[in-house]
Amino acid sequence: MMLDLLGGFGEKGRTSLTVSSGNDRILLDVGIKVGASGAEYYPALDGLVADIDALFVSHAHEDHVGALSWLLSQGYAGPIFMTVETRNEAPATLAGYAEPGDLQRFPFPSDRIELFEPGDTLKSGNLTIRTGRSGHVVGGVWFVVDDGECRVAYSGDVVPDSNVFVMDTIPHCDLLVLDASYGADPVPGATRARAISEWVTRHSDGCLLPTPLSGRSLELIAALPGPFAIHAGMRSSLQAQIGATAALLPGVSDFLLGRLRGAADWADADPLPSMPLLADDGMGEAGPSSRLLPRAEEAGFPVLLTGHLPSGSPGDVLHKAGRADWVRMPTHPTLSGNVDIWEKAGRPAALGHSCAADLLGDLQNHIPSLRAQCRTGQRVTVPEARKR
Known part of the structure; x- marks a missing residue:
């Protein structure tokens, strides 16, 4: 079995890899x-x-589906497997991040989507693909690919210690592709959530929190200490996410639904609110936050960024200029989470995706079998299978 590392290795973004065995080859994710x-x-x-x-x-x-229209423009004609939640959310992602010409010629191919549920086992040729809940977003999954000889686990984006979502345990494997987004960051999610809550308390009379529409928004809603507003365009998606109770920890759905019912709706034409405001997306690259960040800067309206800030993105520019604060809300594994995933998977050989090259070495100090030197563009042979 072999892996071709197509994006996200030694870098953050365009996460993508193929797994092949004999004449069978599948593509896992296709991000920008x-x-x-x-x-x-x-x-x-x-x-x-x-x-x-x-x-x-x-x-x-x-960073996992944004290149789908581009892939279709390159001639890909095979099946596309995703959960119903991913199918429902992907068109908005492509609208924000696909090249307009590609999107016009190759819009989201609804008629080609083959749906599955987290926990299902799928087949492609002689490859068996097991899935499990990722803990990152509603409908998000990890994949384990087995050819009968070797087993590769690809985490996608996972959160083993989320306060909102359930993550299923990744089983024993011969090669584990970890979500290494935070390198060896040792600060647990609960500590970051408290820091965000304290920051919002200090700015409770009005502030902006850019956030992805799915995933982190629910984590933030759970952490916010008092009344808040949401961009009105987010409400239906948030309701659907909260209604997907199988993806959420016990009791969380009712709690979040109560919080959402009490949230004020905010529209672009409204004045900036005198309470915290959630608006997507998290970087200011697309969606309402792309319009709100310049407006907040001009008005001196406090801004708190809570996720990844690609160099040159509107959020990154604002933060570097000292006009926005940043506290990470963990929506990927911190150090203890990744070590636990690796140990439960049998301490296999490992790769790290979505992580800058200089941080992979830090993580290798805690996960000795991590191949920290692997980069986008390389081919990796899966180690010989061990007894499971």
């Missing part, structure tokens, strides 16, 4: 890299598109 241009915006798929039998998408964030 915010802040890049030209070929680096897309996965490094040169010469491989015609050999891909099926595409499996872990969730609908731009």
